[in-house]
Amino acid sequence: xxxxxxxxxxxxxxxxxxxxxxxxxxxxxxxxxxxxxxxxxxxxxxxxxxxxxxxxxxxxxxxxxxxxxxxxxxxxxxxxxxxxxxxxxxxxxxxxxxxxxxxxxxxxxxxxxxxxxxxxxxxxxxxxxxxxxxxxxxxxxxxxxxxxxxxxxxxxx
Numbered sequence: 001x002x003x004x005x006x007x008x009x010x011x012x013x014x015x016x017x018x019x020x021x022x023x024x025x026x027x028x029x030x031x032x033x034x035x036x037x038x039x040x041x042x043x044x045x046x047x048x049x050x051x052x053x054x055x056x057x058x059x060x061x062x063x064x065x066x067x068x069x070x071x072x073x074x075x076x077x078x079x080x081x082x083x084x085x086x087x088x089x090x091x092x093x094x095x096x097x098x099x100x101x102x103x104x105x106x107x108x109x110x111x112x113x114x115x116x117x118x119x120x121x122x123x124x125x126x127x128x129x130x131x132x133x134x135x136x137x138x139x140x141x142x143x144x145x146x147x148x149x150x151x152x153x154x155x156x157x
Contacts, residue, residue: 040116052113053105056136061120064105074105078120081133089127089137111150114141 038059045055053064053074065083067073075083088095088103095103117137123130127137 036120036122038118038120040118042110042113042115045110050110051106052108052110052116052138055110056105056116056118059118062118072106075102076105076136078118078134078136081131085131085133087127087129087131087135089135091140092126092137094127094129108138112140114139 040055040059042055046058049055049058051074053066053076056062056076057064061079063077063080065075065077067075076086076088077083078086083102088105090108117135117139119127119130119135119137121132121134123135127135
């Protein structure tokens with residue numbers, strides 16, 4: 001007769017294990033070796049750049065159209081596409097709700113933006129819907145230990 005030996009391990013109590021990781025904030029375009037992506041760091045923008053549209057206009061292949069004077073409605077197009085063919089995202093969330101809907105770039109304050117990722121044509125899979133013109137992903141600043149305070153005044157004729 002075959003004997004079975006059942007060994008019983010002593011009960012061991014393991015403490016609680018908590019796994020945390022910081023949210024990935026590295027721009028996706030920085031790892032892209034192609035020329036189809038550009039990262040615009042708003043903290044190093046040239047002096048005189050006051051709006052998101054002005055910062056985007058410095059990028060290759062990007063055209064910003066202003067309808068009116070300073071601070072008025074501004075749209076973006078990439079490589080000759082129409083403004084409705086470019087999808088604009090805020091932290092990866094689409095701002096345009098319908099096809100061919102345009103986004104006013106002046107609704108997004110430049111001092112709240114960390115960087116802007118511009119994808120001309122080819123876009124990463126993380127963007128659910130991308131227009132034929134490309135994608136602009138606006139990434140906001142992380143909250144710091146001290147609150148950001150300031151004031152801004154502009155005028156025109």
